[in-house]
Amino acid sequence: MKLYDLTIHELHDKLVKKEVSSEELTKAVLDRVDEVENSVHSYVTLTKELALEQARQVDKKIAAGEKISPLAGIPAAIKDNMCTKGVTTTCSSKILHNFKPPYDATVVNKLNGNDLVMVGKANMDEFAMGSSTETSYFGPTRNPWNLKAVPGGSSGGASAAVSCGEAIYSLGSDTGGSIRQPAAFCGVVGLKPTYGLVSRFGLVAFASSLDQIGPFTKDVTDNALVMNAIAGHDNLDSTSINLQPEDYTKSLVNDVKGLKIGIPKEYFIEGIEPEVRENVMKGIRLLESLGAHCEETSLPHTEHALPVYYIIAPCEASSNLARYDGVRYGFSTEEAEDLIDSYKKSRSQGFGAEVKRRIMLGTYALSSGYYDAYYLKAQKVRTLIKNEFEEAFKKYDVLITPTAPTVPFEIGAKTEDPLAMYMSDICTIPINIAGIPAISIPCGHTSTGPIGMQIIGKSLAESTILRAAYTFEQNTDFHKKRPNL
Amino acid sequence: MSYEIVIGLEVHVELATKSKIFCGCTTEFGGAPNTHTCPICLGMPGVLPVLNKSVLEYATRAGLALKCEIAEFSKFDRKNYFYPDLPKAYQISQYDLPICTQGHIDIQLGDGIKKIGITRIHMEEDAGKLLHGEGALDFADYSLVDLNRTGVPLIEIVSEPDIRSPEEARLYLEKLKSILQYIEVSDCKMQEGSLRCDGNISVRPVGQKEFGTKTELKNMNSFKALEKALEYEAKRQIEVLEDGGKIKQETRRWDEARGVTIAMRGKEEAHDYRYFPDPDLVPIIIDRGWVAEIENNLPELPEAKKERFVNQYSLPEYDADILTISRRLADFYEEIVNGFNNPKVVSNWVMGELLRILKDEGKELEEITLTPGHMIEMLQLIEKGTISGKIAKTVFEEMFYTGKRAAEIVEEKGLTQISDEGALVAIVEEVIAKNQKSVEDYKNGKEKALGAIVGQVMKATKGRANPEMVNKLIKERI
Numbered sequence: 003m004k005l006y007d008l009t010i011h012e013l014h015d016k017l018v019k020k021e022v023s024s025e026e027l028t029k030a031v032l033d034r035v036d037e038v039e040n041s042v043h044s045y046v047t048l049t050k051e052l053a054l055e056q057a058r059q060v061d062k063k064i065a066a067g068e069k070i071s072p073l074a075g076i077p078a079a080i081k082d083n084m085c086t087k088g089v090t091t092t093c094s095s096k097i098l099h100n101f102k103p104p105y106d107a108t109v110v111n112k113l114n115g116n117d118l119v120m121v122g123k124a125n126m127d128e129f130a131m132g133s134s135t136e137t138s139y140f141g142p143t144r145n146p147w148n149l150k151a152v153p154g155g156s157s158g159g160a161s162a163a164v165s166c167g168e169a170i171y172s173l174g175s176d177t178g179g180s181i182r183q184p185a186a187f188c189g190v191v192g193l194k195p196t197y198g199l200v201s202r203f204g205l206v207a208f209a210s211s212l213d214q215i216g217p218f219t220k221d222v223t224d225n226a227l228v229m230n231a232i233a234g235h236d237n238l239d240s241t242s243i244n245l246q247p248e249d250y251t252k253s254l255v256n257d258v259k260g261l262k263i264g265i266p267k268e269y270f271i272e273g274i275e276p277e278v279r280e281n282v283m284k285g286i287r288l289l290e291s292l293g294a295h296c297e298e299t300s301l302p303h304t305e306h307a308l309p310v311y312y313i314i315a316p317c318e319a320s321s322n323l324a325r326y327d328g329v330r331y332g333f334s335t336e337e338a339e340d341l342i343d344s345y346k347k348s349r350s351q352g353f354g355a356e357v358k359r360r361i362m363l364g365t366y367a368l369s370s371g372y373y374d375a376y377y378l379k380a381q382k383v384r385t386l387i388k389n390e391f392e393e394a395f396k397k398y399d400v401l402i403t404p405t406a407p408t409v410p411f412e413i414g415a416k417t418e419d420p421l422a423m424y425m426s427d428i429c430t431i432p433i434n435i436a437g438i439p440a441i442s443i444p445c446g447h448t449s450t451g452p453i454g455m456q457i458i459g460k461s462l463a464e465s466t467i468l469r470a471a472y473t474f475e476q477n478t479d480f481h482k483k484r485p486n487l
Numbered sequence: 488m489s490y491e492i493v494i495g496l497e498v499h500v501e502l503a504t505k506s507k508i509f510c511g512c513t514t515e516f517g518g519a520p521n522t523h524t525c526p527i528c529l530g531m532p533g534v535l536p537v538l539n540k541s542v543l544e545y546a547t548r549a550g551l552a553l554k555c556e557i558a559e560f561s562k563f564d565r566k567n568y569f570y571p572d573l574p575k576a577y578q579i580s581q582y583d584l585p586i587c588t589q590g591h592i593d594i595q596l597g598d599g600i601k602k603i604g605i606t607r608i609h610m611e612e613d614a615g616k617l618l619h620g621e622g623a624l625d626f627a628d629y630s631l632v633d634l635n636r637t638g639v640p641l642i643e644i645v646s647e648p649d650i651r652s653p654e655e656a657r658l659y660l661e662k663l664k665s666i667l668q669y670i671e672v673s674d675c676k677m678q679e680g681s682l683r684c685d686g687n688i689s690v691r692p693v694g695q696k697e698f699g700t701k702t703e704l705k706n707m708n709s710f711k712a713l714e715k716a717l718e719y720e721a722k723r724q725i726e727v728l729e730d731g732g733k734i735k736q737e738t739r740r741w742d743e744a745r746g747v748t749i750a751m752r753g754k755e756e757a758h759d760y761r762y763f764p765d766p767d768l769v770p771i772i773i774d775r776g777w778v779a780e781i782e783n784n785l786p787e788l789p790e791a792k793k794e795r796f797v798n799q800y801s802l803p804e805y806d807a808d809i810l811t812i813s814r815r816l817a818d819f820y821e822e823i824v825n826g827f828n829n830p831k832v833v834s835n836w837v838m839g840e841l842l843r844i845l846k847d848e849g850k851e852l853e854e855i856t857l858t859p860g861h862m863i864e865m866l867q868l869i870e871k872g873t874i875s876g877k878i879a880k881t882v883f884e885e886m887f888y889t890g891k892r893a894a895e896i897v898e899e900k901g902l903t904q905i906s907d908e909g910a911l912v913a914i915v916e917e918v919i920a921k922n923q924k925s926v927e928d929y930k931n932g933k934e935k936a937l938g939a940i941v942g943q944v945m946k947a948t949k950g951r952a953n954p955e956m957v958n959k960l961i962k963e964r965i
Contacts, residue, residue, distance in 0.1 A: 206532040210766035324576030368761035
């Protein structure tokens with residue numbers, strides 16, 4: 003195995019034992035970037051010099067005998083919608099193509115406090131709107147397992163980078179599945195935490211009530227380690243939950259005896275590809291064989307989650323993205339006649355088609371006379387969906403479903419059909435609507451790419467889903483596979 | 488036909504909190520453009536608002552002083568529109584669940600007290616300022632944006648359409664300003680924009696129940712402008728109706744220089760603000776105990792203070808009304824009374840000389856060096872007979888401009904009252920000799936003629952003669 007193929011905990015071990023330096027490790031990852039970036043295109047911006055400088059700082063600490071954080075000196079990628087002071091943060095949009103934030107997002111601050119080595123800013127669907135990373139202004143990312151296929155999205159760059167060793171771990175954001183679905187497509191572990199568990203300060207907003215930051219890692223242990231670093235209350239985020247920090251590595255226990263698993267039948271219906279269904283069911287049977295109690299259940303409101311999402315998310319987005327007007331930063335047209343013309347041209351030329359589609363959807367739904375029929379009604383259905391999950395968690399510790407209905411699809415296959423693209427998130431969106439946590443772990447491989455299994459927990463039950471995921475992982479080998487690239 | 492005017496006012500008040508509503512930047516007025524800013528109030532990508540708790544406290548205090556209900560559950564909404572002074576392209580405001588509802592203000596009219604209802608008070612953030620380049624607004628080739636004011640906390644106070652004349656509107660606004668200053672939630676300086684007023688006005692034939700079509704008036708930057716603009720607009724609307732026309736629902740701007748209102752935009756051009764709850768802020772649950780605590784700590788309000796002044800100092804209502812217009816003036820008055828226990832005399836000086844000179848000089852009480860102590864010493868000199876009331880006015884002006892104490896001024900300028908009989912007799916006799924006509928008149932029963940003789944003596948002594956003694960000396964000699 004190459005250095006870039008290893009996990010955070012394996013590499014940390016090597017760093018503290020001085021078997022390898024952070025600089026050597028970082029160089030290995032940067033060499034890997036040089037090797038595969040042309041075919042995968044995980045990054046919008048590479049910060050090689052910064053990474054090496056950060057790595058040398060960590061090496062100094064190690065040399066001085068200082069105790070270092072488990073993440074210290076481990077090269078990472080940050081999705082390009084998290085603000086990094088002085089480093090371009092584009093959201094993969096032309097309208098922010100040159101935007102250098104004057105501040106760091108809270109998660110970046112926290113990682114810096116853990117001696118972050120930042121390889122670069124990862125590619126994504128423009129403003130996180132998409133499920134394939136094809137709406138990026140800077141071109142699509144490819145799936146390292148199958149270069150003809152998409153890596154999923156919107157955090158496709160962050161998931162692809164971890165899968166092929168262009169980063170050891172990464173941060174993504176998940177509004178309707180944008181961490182879990184690309185994690186499934188790229189065969190890595192991706193966690194969407196409970197809404198409010200990780201600060202959104204500095205995350206460029208798409209849909210504020212749904213957005214949540216989370217880690218991509220090669221295994222569940224790494225995921226717990228990153229969560230330890232990024233979770234926790236933030237005074238700068240009013241929606242941040244005020245809780246005592248938790249040590250997520252304590253949930254890394256290889257034991258699911260007595261765990262009650264619900265299998266919601268609405269997630270296994272027509273439209274879910276047979277290969278996906280079979281592999282996920284196989285995973286559930288494995289957990290059952292390890293002592294978990296499995297039972298089919300029903301979440302009848304599931305079918306409403308997608309329509310609710312496509313009201314609420316565009317409504318919030320239409321307002322969140324209104325600030326990109328070409329006046330203060332980012333792209334600004336040079337052809338404007340007057341103020342209104344400048345707004346129109348800067349925004350018409352600065353945003354891509356999918357972003358415009360959602361701005362229009364949201365603007366329409368919030369307009370006078372439509373608010374009650376769309377936004378208000380969607381909020382009411384949202385409450386019903388939330389309640390339905392709460393009821394289910396009175397009976398079950400976790401729910402298990404496929405992460406995505408399909409295996410990775412080919413680049414271009416769904417770009418002309420937005421509705422088909424939106425269906426990619428049918429299994430993940432309800433979780434954001436309810437604000438609860440879910441993890442995607444690899445549970446199978448096909449000729450076209452990996453398959454992910456989604457383990458869902460109740461609010462703040464990250465430790466429960468991590469334990470189930472860890473147990474599954476300890477009894478399978480999917481997480482040890484690497485793409486042949 | 489005679490018409491009734493119907494007015495409702497929307498007043499924006501900048502709260503005097505130290506920092507902005509959703510970030511830690513200072514709210515100080517002025518400063519070099521864009522220096523009182525940070526990524527949050529600049530609306531940079533990724534930033535989030537966090538409510539400044541003082542804003543909630545100030546708004547609650549205002550609500551309580553204006554007799555409002557304080558909501559138990561309130562929330563913030565986004566008001567979406569594009570303008571360069573609004574960096575997020577939405578203003579965080581309150582739409583359907585404002586912090587305060589259903590209050591009122593009492594105004595004093597000639598024929599008694601009138602209650603003006605307050606529909607609601609809500610919290611919101613202020614926008615920035617635009618400085619337009621050369622030429623008229625529409626033709627300027629550039630505009631500069633200053634975002635220092637962006638995010639300064641505001642409350643908007645919306646009245647019921649209970650106001651029936653431009654004068655009532657002015658009285659309402661004056662009273663509102665007075666109350667807000669009393670409770671120290673705002674400095675309410677119209678010239679600095681910390682108090683801004685828009686008006687809705689319509690007219691209807693007397694006796695008609697339904698409201699007429701209203702227009703909204705903007706840009707009324709002083710109490711005088713408010714009254715003049717409303718007068719003009721009422722007259723304009725009546726003329727339109729008299730000519731058989733219809734009022735157009737529109738927003739109009741008061742042009743101070745030309746003394747007219749000008750149409751800005753019609754109803755059809757009105758914005759659709761697409762309000763929705765701000766997902767970045769959590770709903771506000773307001774604790775009753777906390778509200779009670781704020782209520783207990785409210786200072787004495789103008790009405791109560793006025794009543795107390797009438798009772799405690801036996802002042803006429805008129806005096807008490809004027810003295811309690813501002814808390815500072817009332818405090819100034821009371822401090823003098825504490826050192827010189829003749830409330831009516833003090834009231835005459837404060838309402839007469841002090842308010843006159845402040846008005847003449849265009850100054851506020853807090854800007855002057857004259858203290859209650861100055862006034863007490865001066866009044867004591869009058870009482871002791873050291874200076875006459877007339878001379879005291881000269882002394883007062885000197886104190887006002889120089890900040891010197893009364894005794895010092897009297898000493899320097901030799902203004903002491905002449906109460907020495909020996910010194911006055913000669914002057915009195917000389918004046919009598921020169922004014923035989925007045926002496927005759929007085930003897931013939933013209934009481935007023937005596938005044939003329941006294942006046943001549945005062946003139947000869949430059950006002951320093953003790954008037955009582957002069958009277959006595961003259962009467963003894965004619």
